[in-house]
Structure formats: C-alpha cells, structure tokens
Amino acid sequence: MLERAVQQVPARRVAASRSGAFARSADRIGDAVLQALCVIAALLAILLLAAIVYEVVGSASSAIGRYGLGFLFHRAWKPNFEVFGAAVALFGTVVTSLAALLIAVPLGVAIALFLSTLAPGRVRSVIGPLVEMLAAIPSVILGFWGILVLAPLLPAHVEPFLHGVFGFLPIFGAPEQSGASVLNAVLILTIMVLPIIASISRDLFLTVPRELTDGARALGSTRWEVVRGVVLPSTASGIIAASFLGLGRALGEAIAVAQTIGAGKAISASFFATGNTAASLIAQQYFGATDRMQVSALFYLAVILLVIGLVANLAAQAIARRFDVHVALAR
Amino acid sequence: MRSESHSRGSAVIPRVRILTGEPRDGAHGLVPAERSGARALQAPEREAIFDIRELSVSYEGSPALTGVSMRIERGLITAVIGPSGCGKSTFLRCLNRMNDSVRGFTLTGSVRYHGHDVYGAGVDPVEVRRRIGMVFQRPNPLPKSIYDNVAWAPRNLKMKARLEERVERSLRAAALWEEVKDRLGKSALGLSGGQQQRLCIARAMAIEPDVLLLDEPASALDPVASASIEELLHTLKHRYTIVIVTHNMQQAARIADRTAFFSLASSGELRAGTLVEYNDTEEIFTRPRDPRTGDYVTGRFG
Amino acid sequence: MSSTPPAPADVPVDGVLAPPEEQAPLEREDPLAPLTEYRLDPARPLRASGHLRRRQLVSRTMDALQSASALIAVSVLAFVVYSVVSHGASILSISFLTKGPPLIETEPGGGIAPMIVGTATLVAIAAAISAPIGILAALYMTEFAGRRSARLVRLALDLLYGVPTIVTGLFIFALLVAGKSQMGFAGAVGLAIIMLPLIARATQEALVLVPRDLRQAVEALGVGRWRAVRGVVLPSALGGILTATVLSIARAAGETAPLLFASSVFSNGVSMNIFGEATPNLTVYIYKASEGANRFGWARAWGAALALLGFILVVNIAIRAFDARRRARLLG
Structure with a gap:
C-alpha cells in the first residue's frame, strides 16, 4: 500500500504538469464512456437472450393457443389442412440424440483416454488436433456427405449386417431401399458430438493428479483398473456435463439431420426407416412456410427446442459448477 | 496412544519368530559373496531382498542417479538419507518400477528382488508392485470412502474372501481403526493429513505385500502426525521389510537398522545422485567413514 | 519353490x-x-500368472479398444475430407471460382463466385457487429462488473451459446424478415448472434490471463481506467482476442441454419444489396443441392464444399500454429 502511494505521487505530478486539469477530466470522460459502452454491450447480450425467448414464444402463441399441449402428442403434420402435431418429430429428436450420445460417449471417452494416458507424446500431438478438426467440419458438409456418400453404403452393406446379427431387436429391422434414414442421421450426429465429448474428457483426464494414479498403480493394479477405479470416478461429473453439452448439440442440429433423415412422416421402430426431428422439420420448411398458422407451428417447435436446448446447457453448467470442474463451454 | 502401540508391538513378536524360521531357498544362491561396492557392508550376512548393482538412471538424457550398488536385507528398516535432489526418491521408485511411465526414463545396471531381475524380460510391473508396496510423500487417498480405499486393491486382486476382516485388520495395523470405525463409509478426503497417510499405509498393507517402500511419508505432516507414523513403522518392521526415504536424520537414527547416505556427485559438468556410504545406522551417525557423510549428519552440509 | x-x-x-x-x-x-x-x-x-494374466488381458483389451476408437475418429475425418477433396477437385478451377452458376440449375458448368463473395460479405458484417460487442461485454465482466453481475452476463452468454442455431434462424426471421422480404443483412445478424458468445467468452478468458501486477502497476500511475485498458490490458490480450475472432469467423462461415429463413432465396448473380434481397452464400447453396436430385448441382456443391472446408481447415490449422507460438511466448 505504502509502496503504491510512493509510486503514485511522482506519476501524478508528471501527468498534472504535462497537461493539467484537462487530462484529468479527459480521463474521467474516457472512463465513463468506456464503462458505459461495456455496460451496454453486456446488457445487449442479456437482452438478446430475452428477445429470442420473447420473439419465439410470441410468434408461437397462436399455435400454442390453438393446439395446446396436444401438439406434443399429435402425429400428423399436414400444413394444407392446418393440422400440426409434433409427436413424430419429437420422438425422432429424442431417439436420434440419445442414440448418437450412446455411441459418442463411450467412443469419445475411449479416445480421450487414448490421448491423455495411453498414446506417446508425438502420437498425441498429431491425433489430438485431428479429432478436434472433426468439430470444425460444417454441419451442411457433413450432411451432404451423409446423403451422397454414406447413404448408398448403408442399405448395401451396413443394414443387412446389422439385421442379420441383431435382427431380433426391432430397431434393426429389414434393410430399406433408401439410405436416408434415422441410422444415417444418428451416425452424422455421432460424428458431430464425438469431438465435443472427446476433447472435454481429455482435458478432464489430464487434470487427474499424477499422485493419485501413482497411488493406485503402487497397489499392483493394471492400467485399466487405474482408469476404472480412479480416473473415471474422479472425472465422472465432468463427463456427464460434457454429455449434456453433446446432447444439447444433437437435439438442436437441424441442417445435417434434415439432409440425412429422409423427412419421414411416421414413427417407425426401425432405425433403417426414415424419420424426422423437430429441428430438421423446421429446416425442411424454410421455403414453403408462408401460411401464418404453419409458421406459428414452426415457432412452437422452436419453443420446445429452445427449452430443451437451454435445459441441457444449464444442466451441463450446474454439474460442472457443483463438482468444480472447468468445462470450456464455448470453444 | 503411545502405550497402546507398544503393547501391540509386543504382541507381534511370536509371529516374527515363525516368519524368520521359514525355510529359504532360491534367492540365496544368486547373492554373490563378494561385492563390488567399495563401502560394502561388513555386517553378518542376512538374506538380501534387493540386490542392486551399478544402478544408473537418467531422465531424457540427463543423469539422476549413477553407480548405486547395495543390498537391502530382509526384515530390516533401511533408511535412505541425503540432501534434496540427490536421487533418493528416484532410487526408491526404481525398486518397484514406478518410474516406468516417467517420460524419458532410462536405467542401466540391475535391480534383483529375491534373485529375480526386476527389469528382466517377461517381468510384469504390476506383479512387481503387488509385492512391493509404496507410500508416497503426500497422502494420496483415492476419492472414495475410507472402506473402499482399503478394499479397492484386494478386490482388484480377487482377494475377496473375508474382505471386511481384511479391511479391519489393515486399519488396525495402521493404528487407524479406532478413529475411523464409525465412519468407514465416509469419504477418505475428510480425514486429517496424518490420518490420510495412515490410511495409505493401511491400503498398502491390505494386499499383504512383501516390502513396503516409504517416500518421505511424514514430510507433509505436522510433528504429532509425524510421530504417530514413526511409531507405526516400529510395529510394522516385524512384518515387512521396509525401505524409507527421509530427509529427517533424527528420524532415520531412531527407526532404521541400516542407513544409506546419498549425495550429489559431479562427473564432468553433469551432476547426479550417488550412494556415498551404507552401513549400520549407528555407524553412519557415530563413525561415518566418508567425510561427506560426516559433514551431512553433523549438519555441516548445506 | x-x-x-x-x-x-x-x-x-x-x-x-x-x-x-x-x-x-x-x-x-x-x-x-x-x-x-x-x-x-x-x-x-x-511374471504375470493366474488372476493377473486375466486382469492384464482385460487391461490390454481396453488399451486396444482405446487405440481403435482414436483410429475410428481419424478414419472418419479422413473419409469425409477425402470425399470432399476427390469430388470437389474434379470441378474446382479458376473459372469455377470466378463464374456464377448456370441460369438453369440442372445444367452443367458454371461456378460459385456469387456464393463465395456472399459468404465473405455476410461473415464480414457479422464479425463487424459481434466482435465489438463481444469484446466490450468481456471487458465488462473482467474490468467493471461485480461478481454477481459478471456471473449473470456469463450465464446469458453461455445460454446464448446453447440456443440451437435453427432457433436463432427463426428468431431472425420473426425479427427482421417476416412481413418483408429476405435480406442478407438479417442473415448476417443471425451469424453475429452465433459469434457473440464465442468471441465474448474467449476474450474474457484471454483478459483474465493478463497479469494482475501489470494492471495494478498501470492503475498505480494514476491514469484513467480506459487508458489502462487501451494501453495495457487489450494489447496484452490481443493475441487471444484475435484467435477467438478468427475462429468464430471460420465457425460462422460454415453455418447454414441462421441463414435459412433470412438469406436463402437468392438469384445466381453477385448481390451487394444486403438490405433489399437475399445474399447468395455457400452453405445454403450446398444445402439446397442436397435437397435436389441433380448431379450437376451436386458437382457444384462438392466444389463449394471443398472451397468452404479448405478455408475452414486452413484457418483452424493456422490459428492452432499461431496460438501454440503465442502460448509458448507467454509462458517462456
């Protein structure tokens, strides 16, 4: 404190002698202007969020008023008859997101273990960035790849195999003609969610103190026993938070799903059939949405997406905060 | 507290006789009669649990330890003392292959355990560590309950029969049972530092290893906790062969049967730790043969 | 024995x-x-024997599965990139990059110049909107706000990040397009909304890294706070802020959903009338091609995908190299 005061005196004097009171008042104005700008920018961010909620709910109000909660359970989506139900799309949203997560979480955690504990340094520094590159591919390109490259492969090679081995499960029904299917969308979503889970998990695993794993190793445990007994339990909450982030991403993805899922109108048990999701249903109707009630119904879907998207995000943050893990949300 | 441990110590003695009376074989044949080390121990020949010869270690090319040769004997407490940075911990971690995963670790020379080359072909480091337990400088309990900390390794090793009894025994042996028996399900991270360290000792004993390596186990603890660990080691020496690294010379003098003094030696511009003198603890502290040892134990060194 | x-x-x-x-x-x-x-x-x-042999078998199997998982991820990346490059390279040429698409979409030839120009325009406008707001909001959190208000702003930004991009697209539609015609500017605002939390949060993290001593030393000189910010805080966080901005530009260039309701019905020529009509852009062009069943359209879309992916990957790799150098300098 004293040191600072001592430093302050000559500095003040220099400043004062140079340009006197004018500099000080310019400083004061500068401070005030900067602070005001910063406050405005911060308020803008909050207002923007509020405006999104307000506009989306407001635009959905006529559909909400007319269809109520029945919207969630009604299956038909027939714009020409002003009949709108979201059941097919919501079912598809839940199924595709959970299936993608079911594949991406174990795969991503395994990749993260490889990158943080198994691979030698040089391999790490090559593979790690490559996995992150996966997240940089635009969804529209992934979807384009899904429908033009992946789609022909699925009915020809993948579906007969899965049906042959796991055919007793209804989700692996008879192979279909078209490769635009729930399965295709699930695979594309998996590719999108995978790098999120993998890179967050890797960062988490790197925070496990070496002392802890050394302690476990010194008890005569194998590498996997250390992973299962120490590494995974002490990072579990962070992995769950990452999974919620991935879930939020998968639930809200419109473009790549719209390209690959085949815009089905019915609920089907088989992953090889077409389907739809809430987000992709919106994306598919960008061109034809001119009717007021149809537009409002799209906004109703958006309200549902907004709610589950924000809940998934809040859950991720709550878990991260509660267990004191730092998860870089925006990267 | 103190009287309790003493009575426990005396209860152990009959068991010791049984243990040392067991027939020995195999290992003996591999122990050479003559040793290359200049300051080889002249004491009566006991069974060597470790026979270390010309052990040198470097990390990414820079040497950490050079030319260590010594025999560590069964049933004794061997202390390793020396200034910081002289490779004590490195030496200890070589004995149960904890250094394997350190980047750039290379080792020359040999470490034999009961005559088996610890770094030999076909040796599984997990098996080495299962037999040679280790307690670290800072208490490092697993983020689990007290019970699970002790039960974790026996479960891994499929030593599941009478597991509760095993946990209780280990905690009793570490003089921790009375303090934690009512909260075995609580997190181990809620224990005090001294309790955590005793838990780590209990955890190491739960799988009944052959040797316990202790890397400055009391250095992160307050004097009271440190004293209780020391007391505990007194009772443990009848059951385990113990190698303890310590920077506390009084501690070494109090508890160790043999003491090895490590120091930094310069060879060219490279400095690395090496073994200076190894003898009965009493000899090291009262009649050191190397002037460097004398300087260190009398406090004239840094 | x-x-x-x-x-x-x-x-x-x-x-x-x-x-x-x-x-x-x-x-x-x-x-x-x-x-x-x-x-x-x-x-x-x-040696391992009995139980340990079995335990090691489990452990090594798990090791193998982990390596295989990494291999799968890298293979998928390679597969996607290979597809885009092999399909895109056959059509990519100077004329492809400098011409517009043919008048009739089902015909061969032509190029994607209007889309490249349009995407660049949209992203530039979006950056011009979001970067100042994002940086100022970050400054508010680190320099001016109390703990609670900083947390509130942070929460708002994290939630904005969690808004599905298609919802952002509908929001922009309701706010700027509904009742009027599509316009490029609305799409740019949609992109800006997506960039804002990315820039603000990354800038905040860069600002937090500015050493406290440095800040205090400047404040001790008695100069105004804005001088401290302009003279010391911003310059020392500049690398981090630039990294964040460029990365968010690469991200925005690949976004489709925010443009779908604002800038999707466009002509085949270069359009600079961002307030009057939709601006052609790469992502919506690819999206529309994937909805059609026209192989010449697909071929042009592959070319567009290659141009876009090339830009995004090059930016990501360059930023990674720059960032690694910057961090090394900060630490060393």
Whole structure:
C-alpha cells in the first residue's frame, strides 16, 4: 500500500504538469464512456437472450393457443389442412440424440483416454488436433456427405449386417431401399458430438493428479483398473456435463439431420426407416412456410427446442459448477 | 496412544519368530559373496531382498542417479538419507518400477528382488508392485470412502474372501481403526493429513505385500502426525521389510537398522545422485567413514 | 519353490501358496498377522500368472479398444475430407471460382463466385457487429462488473451459446424478415448472434490471463481506467482476442441454419444489396443441392464444399500454429 502511494505521487505530478486539469477530466470522460459502452454491450447480450425467448414464444402463441399441449402428442403434420402435431418429430429428436450420445460417449471417452494416458507424446500431438478438426467440419458438409456418400453404403452393406446379427431387436429391422434414414442421421450426429465429448474428457483426464494414479498403480493394479477405479470416478461429473453439452448439440442440429433423415412422416421402430426431428422439420420448411398458422407451428417447435436446448446447457453448467470442474463451454 | 502401540508391538513378536524360521531357498544362491561396492557392508550376512548393482538412471538424457550398488536385507528398516535432489526418491521408485511411465526414463545396471531381475524380460510391473508396496510423500487417498480405499486393491486382486476382516485388520495395523470405525463409509478426503497417510499405509498393507517402500511419508505432516507414523513403522518392521526415504536424520537414527547416505556427485559438468556410504545406522551417525557423510549428519552440509 | 502345488479349485492362485492347514482363525489381538489363504510367496518369478494374466488381458483389451476408437475418429475425418477433396477437385478451377452458376440449375458448368463473395460479405458484417460487442461485454465482466453481475452476463452468454442455431434462424426471421422480404443483412445478424458468445467468452478468458501486477502497476500511475485498458490490458490480450475472432469467423462461415429463413432465396448473380434481397452464400447453396436430385448441382456443391472446408481447415490449422507460438511466448 505504502509502496503504491510512493509510486503514485511522482506519476501524478508528471501527468498534472504535462497537461493539467484537462487530462484529468479527459480521463474521467474516457472512463465513463468506456464503462458505459461495456455496460451496454453486456446488457445487449442479456437482452438478446430475452428477445429470442420473447420473439419465439410470441410468434408461437397462436399455435400454442390453438393446439395446446396436444401438439406434443399429435402425429400428423399436414400444413394444407392446418393440422400440426409434433409427436413424430419429437420422438425422432429424442431417439436420434440419445442414440448418437450412446455411441459418442463411450467412443469419445475411449479416445480421450487414448490421448491423455495411453498414446506417446508425438502420437498425441498429431491425433489430438485431428479429432478436434472433426468439430470444425460444417454441419451442411457433413450432411451432404451423409446423403451422397454414406447413404448408398448403408442399405448395401451396413443394414443387412446389422439385421442379420441383431435382427431380433426391432430397431434393426429389414434393410430399406433408401439410405436416408434415422441410422444415417444418428451416425452424422455421432460424428458431430464425438469431438465435443472427446476433447472435454481429455482435458478432464489430464487434470487427474499424477499422485493419485501413482497411488493406485503402487497397489499392483493394471492400467485399466487405474482408469476404472480412479480416473473415471474422479472425472465422472465432468463427463456427464460434457454429455449434456453433446446432447444439447444433437437435439438442436437441424441442417445435417434434415439432409440425412429422409423427412419421414411416421414413427417407425426401425432405425433403417426414415424419420424426422423437430429441428430438421423446421429446416425442411424454410421455403414453403408462408401460411401464418404453419409458421406459428414452426415457432412452437422452436419453443420446445429452445427449452430443451437451454435445459441441457444449464444442466451441463450446474454439474460442472457443483463438482468444480472447468468445462470450456464455448470453444 | 503411545502405550497402546507398544503393547501391540509386543504382541507381534511370536509371529516374527515363525516368519524368520521359514525355510529359504532360491534367492540365496544368486547373492554373490563378494561385492563390488567399495563401502560394502561388513555386517553378518542376512538374506538380501534387493540386490542392486551399478544402478544408473537418467531422465531424457540427463543423469539422476549413477553407480548405486547395495543390498537391502530382509526384515530390516533401511533408511535412505541425503540432501534434496540427490536421487533418493528416484532410487526408491526404481525398486518397484514406478518410474516406468516417467517420460524419458532410462536405467542401466540391475535391480534383483529375491534373485529375480526386476527389469528382466517377461517381468510384469504390476506383479512387481503387488509385492512391493509404496507410500508416497503426500497422502494420496483415492476419492472414495475410507472402506473402499482399503478394499479397492484386494478386490482388484480377487482377494475377496473375508474382505471386511481384511479391511479391519489393515486399519488396525495402521493404528487407524479406532478413529475411523464409525465412519468407514465416509469419504477418505475428510480425514486429517496424518490420518490420510495412515490410511495409505493401511491400503498398502491390505494386499499383504512383501516390502513396503516409504517416500518421505511424514514430510507433509505436522510433528504429532509425524510421530504417530514413526511409531507405526516400529510395529510394522516385524512384518515387512521396509525401505524409507527421509530427509529427517533424527528420524532415520531412531527407526532404521541400516542407513544409506546419498549425495550429489559431479562427473564432468553433469551432476547426479550417488550412494556415498551404507552401513549400520549407528555407524553412519557415530563413525561415518566418508567425510561427506560426516559433514551431512553433523549438519555441516548445506 | 518354482513348482507351485496345484491349488484347490476354490482357492485363488495369484502368486500365493495356500496350505490349507495354515488357515488359522483370526487373531484379533494381532492385526499384523496375515490372512493366510492369500499368502504371498516372494520367491516366485515376477511374471504375470493366474488372476493377473486375466486382469492384464482385460487391461490390454481396453488399451486396444482405446487405440481403435482414436483410429475410428481419424478414419472418419479422413473419409469425409477425402470425399470432399476427390469430388470437389474434379470441378474446382479458376473459372469455377470466378463464374456464377448456370441460369438453369440442372445444367452443367458454371461456378460459385456469387456464393463465395456472399459468404465473405455476410461473415464480414457479422464479425463487424459481434466482435465489438463481444469484446466490450468481456471487458465488462473482467474490468467493471461485480461478481454477481459478471456471473449473470456469463450465464446469458453461455445460454446464448446453447440456443440451437435453427432457433436463432427463426428468431431472425420473426425479427427482421417476416412481413418483408429476405435480406442478407438479417442473415448476417443471425451469424453475429452465433459469434457473440464465442468471441465474448474467449476474450474474457484471454483478459483474465493478463497479469494482475501489470494492471495494478498501470492503475498505480494514476491514469484513467480506459487508458489502462487501451494501453495495457487489450494489447496484452490481443493475441487471444484475435484467435477467438478468427475462429468464430471460420465457425460462422460454415453455418447454414441462421441463414435459412433470412438469406436463402437468392438469384445466381453477385448481390451487394444486403438490405433489399437475399445474399447468395455457400452453405445454403450446398444445402439446397442436397435437397435436389441433380448431379450437376451436386458437382457444384462438392466444389463449394471443398472451397468452404479448405478455408475452414486452413484457418483452424493456422490459428492452432499461431496460438501454440503465442502460448509458448507467454509462458517462456
């Protein structure tokens, strides 16, 4: 404190002698202007969020008023008859997101273990960035790849195999003609969610103190026993938070799903059939949405997406905060 | 507290006789009669649990330890003392292959355990560590309950029969049972530092290893906790062969049967730790043969 | 001792001898006495045997699965990139990059110049909107706000990040397009909304890294706060802010959903009338091609995908290299 005061005196004097009171008042104005700008920018961010909620709910109000909660359970989506139900799309949203997560979480955690504990340094520094590159591919390109490259492969090679081995499960029904299917969308979503889970998990695993794993190793445990007994339990909450982030991403993805899922109108048990999701249903109707009630119904879907998207995000943050893990949300 | 441990110590003695009376074989044949080390121990020949010869270690090319040769004997407490940075911990971690995963670790020379080359072909480091337990400088309990900390390794090793009894025994042996028996399900991270360290000792004993390596186990603890660990080691020496690294010379003098003094030696511009003198603890502290040892134990060194 | 007696089936043999007669009852007064049924034979070789061999098999299988998972991820990346490059390279040429698409979409030839120009325009406008707001909001959180208001702003930004991009697209539609015509500017605002939380949060993290001493030293000089911010805080966080902005530009260039309702019905020529009509852009062009069944349209879309992916990957790699150098400088 004293040191600072001592430093302050000559500095003040220099400043004062140079340009006197004018500099000080310019400083004061500068401070005030900067602070005001910063406050405005911060308020803008909050207002923007509020405006999104307000506009989306407001635009959905006529559909909400007319269809109520029945919207969630009604299956038909027939714009020409002003009949709108979201059941097919919501079912598809839940199924595709959970299936993608079911594949991406174990795969991503395994990749993260490889990158943080198994691979030698040089391999790490090559593979790690490559996995992150996966997240940089635009969804529209992934979807384009899904429908033009992946789609022909699925009915020809993948579906007969899965049906042959796991055919007793209804989700692996008879192979279909078209490769635009729930399965295709699930695979594309998996590719999108995978790098999120993998890179967050890797960062988490790197925070496990070496002392802890050394302690476990010194008890005569194998590498996997250390992973299962120490590494995974002490990072579990962070992995769950990452999974919620991935879930939020998968639930809200419109473009790549719209390209690959085949815009089905019915609920089907088989992953090889077409389907739809809430987000992709919106994306598919960008061109034809001119009717007021149809537009409002799209906004109703958006309200549902907004709610589950924000809940998934809040859950991720709550878990991260509660267990004191730092998860870089925006990267 | 103190009287309790003493009575426990005396209860152990009959068991010791049984243990040392067991027939020995195999290992003996591999122990050479003559040793290359200049300051080889002249004491009566006991069974060597470790026979270390010309052990040198470097990390990414820079040497950490050079030319260590010594025999560590069964049933004794061997202390390793020396200034910081002289490779004590490195030496200890070589004995149960904890250094394997350190980047750039290379080792020359040999470490034999009961005559088996610890770094030999076909040796599984997990098996080495299962037999040679280790307690670290800072208490490092697993983020689990007290019970699970002790039960974790026996479960891994499929030593599941009478597991509760095993946990209780280990905690009793570490003089921790009375303090934690009512909260075995609580997190181990809620224990005090001294309790955590005793838990780590209990955890190491739960799988009944052959040797316990202790890397400055009391250095992160307050004097009271440190004293209780020391007391505990007194009772443990009848059951385990113990190698303890310590920077506390009084501690070494109090508890160790043999003491090895490590120091930094310069060879060219490279400095690395090496073994200076190894003898009965009493000899090291009262009649050191190397002037460097004398300087260190009398406090004239840094 | 090398010959271990065959153990009874119910007694584990993991490096232990198990003479049944030694299974003494527990002596409670002597906790150090071993539980003999698992007693170790220290003289046994240090090889894995019995249980340990099985445990190591599990462990190594898991190691192999982890390596395989990494291999899968890299293969998928390679597959996607290979597809885009192999399809895109056959059409990519100077004329492809400088011409517009043919008047009739089902015809061959033409190029994607209007889309490249349009995407660049949209992203530039979006950056011009979001970067100042994002940086100022970050400054608010680190320099001016109390703990609670900083947390509130942070929460708002994280939630904005969690808004599905298609919802952002509909929001922009309701706000700027509904009742009027599509316009490029609305799409740019949609992109800006997506960039804002990315820039603000990354800038905040860069600002937090500015050493406290440096800040205090400047404040101790008695100069105004804005001078401290302009003269010291911003310059020392500049690398981080630039990194964040460029990365968010690469991200925005690949976004489709925010443009779908604002800038999707466009002509085939270059359009600079961002307030009057939709601006052609790469992502919506690819999206529309994937909805059609026209191979010439697909070929042009592959070309567009290659141009876009090339830009995004090059930016990501360059930023990564720049960032690694910057961090090394900060630490060293």
